Amino acid sequence: MKKEKLETIELDHGGGGQKSSELISAIRNIISDKGKWKNQMDDGATLKVGNQYLVFTTDAYIVDPIFFPGGDIGKISVCGTINDLAMMGAIPQGLSLSMVIEEGFSVKDLLKISQSIQKASREAGVPIVTGDTKVLPKGKIDKIEITTAGVGLAKKIISNSGAEIGDVIITSGDLGEHTVALLSSRFNYKTKIISDSKTLNKEMQLIAKFVHSAKDPTRGGLAANIIEIAEKSKVKIVLKEELLPYKKETLAIAGLLGIDVLSFASEGRFIAAVSEKDAKKVLQILRKFNLEAKIIGKVEKGRGVFLKTVLGSLRPIEMPRGKLVPRIC
């Protein structure tokens, strides 16, 4: 059994949890050369160009179903890449978008997806500037796959390793609702919750100067992403259980399926570390965008990520593992 696992790729390798990290590390070790680029282990890579930084990132999207409450594959392929640039403090300049389409795919659905791409791109003010389209024989791809890459420009890079002792952790709103929307349409479960997919570049541009570290908790959810910030920043992060940013219905569906809600993904939310003294200002700015931003924890000296329960005990938060992490993008 053990041997077989090493010989072929498993689904878990793509889930965003522990296994995913191992596979990605193995491949990255082979193909990544640093060159003049920096921050290659963050959401994007950066290159000094003149007196600013070019930021470059990519993501592949295959989602089931392709249309879901609150969005579709087109919308998230735009939001995801714009948000990765924004999390690094960059102003997104343009996206590339490549589609791989299954023969027999509905032209009506393709146009609907294209319109959704256009809408998200226009709302964010970030154009799709170059692309590619491939068509594969029936059965060689599941409906449609979209890969976007994005370029942004930044005066100053916000890094995953930037959280400082004394910072507070804020979220831009409740988390995990993208996973709830996808699971509810996959399992035909009734809920009012819709995908939280949304571009965040305008918000981030206004608060960037206060932000020490930021991530959009997509694959792997809050757990994987807050752990990444803590590890790279070499700090301890303590989240308060009573402040965890999940709606009752999100918690209910997680409980029903027996999946850790901390692994539920968002496609239009961020978590950020900011100085305690700036937190109020940042929350005020975010609330002007109608975001239900709030403080959920703080950064301390030490290592690891912990949940402080309502009873006062500290429970370690661990990296989501294996099939329990539903693939949502």
Next chain:
Amino acid sequence: MKKEKLETIELDHGGGGQKSSELISAIRNIISDKGKWKNQMDDGATLKVGNQYLVFTTDAYIVDPIFFPGGDIGKISVCGTINDLAMMGAIPQGLSLSMVIEEGFSVKDLLKISQSIQKASREAGVPIVTGDTKVLPKGKIDKIEITTAGVGLAKKIISNSGAEIGDVIITSGDLGEHTVALLSSRFNYKTKIISDSKTLNKEMQLIAKFVHSAKDPTRGGLAANIIEIAEKSKVKIVLKEELLPYKKETLAIAGLLGIDVLSFASEGRFIAAVSEKDAKKVLQILRKFNLEAKIIGKVEKGRGVFLKTVLGSLRPIEMPRGKLVPRIC
């Protein structure tokens, strides 16, 4: 029949011929916003940054078989994107690379592909700086798909619309050998010809100042690509039949399969329009790279692309259409 064709995507839509252009135009009309970017209908888009241009391009690669004589899917995914940047006069700075892998895919093959990516990237001096990896359930993708995007910097953009009356058309070497290699492994046909896949950025960097227009004839081959230059430059291009850059074996396999050799693709060759007075210098530089570069035609006043036969008659070259264009990348 006609109606059905409008309702679903067909394989021809991805072939690089006439149908492909129609589908791409329809989607582009919806999703492309110009913004501050230019040249969006060339191989990439350009943005002025300081005193230079940022060039941005993308391509998706699914190839059958994934390993073929002279290369594999990893190699062409690097060559294709680097060459698109180089054709526009840019010095490639870095690539993004996203992989979508089928569950059960051999880890050994994945490592082999990764090593091939590394080799092509190092030879070109262009690092892979950011990426993504997704794993899909068995049957949801055919083995592996790779999408690369690339960013380059240029002082001056070489455009598809730049060919001038009086220019000569040169090729960097014989064409179509990527298609021959793929078809020979697909049909188990014996040939000594291997894929021509190769990065061309170092060569282009040295001749860029002489080049008015350049393209790497991938999908759609010489026919589609020379037609694109002629149409965008609003000129007539006449190629000489006795100078057509194909090996005997390439012509033989095209004849055997009844496919127009002019649609056979290369993944490491270019065609370029240069002033007649600079042609000798350009050919000398290219020959130092062991490339069998030569002049194959000239740019005249008028419209269209023609083949001047050995008997002296002019035969129009037309855009490859439909299923006769084998998908090779």
